[in-house]
Every structure is written in structure tokens, then in C-alpha cells.
Amino acid sequence: MAAPERTASPERTGAPERTERDITGLLNMAGHVLSNRLGAALADIGMTPRMQCVLIHALEEDRTQIQLAALADLDKTTMVSTVDDLEQLGLAERRPSATDRRARIVVVTEKGRAAAEEGQRIVDRVHSEALGALSPADRAAFVAALGALVEAPKDPGPQPIRRARGR
Numbered sequence: 001m002a003a004p005e006r007t008a009s010p011e012r013t014g015a016p017e018r019t020e021r022d023i024t025g026l027l028n029m030a031g032h033v034l035s036n037r038l039g040a041a042l043a044d045i046g047m048t049p050r051m052q053c054v055l056i057h058a059l060e061e062d063r064t065q066i067q068l069a070a071l072a073d074l075d076k077t078t079m080v081s082t083v084d085d086l087e088q089l090g091l092a093e094r095r096p097s098a099t100d101r102r103a104r105i106v107v108v109t110e111k112g113r114a115a116a117e118e119g120q121r122i123v124d125r126v127h128s129e130a131l132g133a134l135s136p137a138d139r140a141a142f143v144a145a146l147g148a149l150v151e152a153p154k155d156p157g158p159q160p161i162r163r164a165r166g167r
Helices: 023-043 049-060 065-072 076-088 110-130 136-151
Strands: 092-096 104-108
Touching (some): 049 065, 049 076, 049 110
Antiparallel strands (some): 092 104
16 A cells, blocks of 8 residues: 655645754764763773763862762762762762862772773773774864864853843
């Protein structure tokens, strides 16, 4: 049985013509595929991309959970559960901050340092494989272009208008 033929109704004349490639869709699809590959590769060593990211940033210098959450782009609740997981695995521990008694510094253990190093080799391999279809010149240009997109000044969007209070 053949599919019924569709005819355009008078009020429906088709989608507007695109003048630019749908980079949002392309970046979302590429990001999804890469995230899945990275998650699967890190799972082989019992890690997640979030855990790897937190370990790397915590190794760079003494940082609080709040500072690490900002660097890893994690909300507070996700950060707490990520550090809980790292502690349960013996990869990190919370210690009181020397400068703020309310804050906790996330300190990476020696086991955590070894896991972060192995994780970084995996991350580098997955990224290299993802870029493998590109020539070295195209790879460098692509990475530079992505960096420029991310680092471009951000337009905060429309701001609320503040009206003077009536007295």
C-alpha cells in the first residue's frame, strides 16, 4: 500500500530558508557523541567525566568545593555527590580550609593522582580519536575556532529596566 500523497495546504508553504548551517544542532550532536565515548572510556577505570574534571582541577591548586563546582560547571548538589563518590573510592578527601572555617578544600590522594593521570591519558586518547578524521592543520583550526566561540565576550541578553521608585 502506497503512502498517501501529501499536499501543502494554502496556509502552509514550507519552512523558511536557512541562511546559516545549524551549528547548534551540529555542536549538540557532536557533544553528545563525544560525551558518550568519554563516559564509556572512563567507566573502564571506574571514573566518570565529572570525577576526572574535579580531580584535575583539584590537583592544580588548593580549591574549595564551590571553586571546583564553578570550574567544572557543576551545580552544588552534583558537586557534593561527586566529591562523595571520590571520597568513597579513596581518590580525594575534604579538609577544612585554613582561611575559611565554613569551606572545605578537596584534596586529591595519591590513589586519586594516579587515577587522574590514567584518566587524562584516556581523555586525550578519546579527543585525539574524535579529531582523527581531520588533517593536523584542520584539527588545529577547528580547536582554535571552538576556543574562540567559547571565549567570545558573552552578551548577557536583555536586562530588566530599573524604574525609579515613586515617592
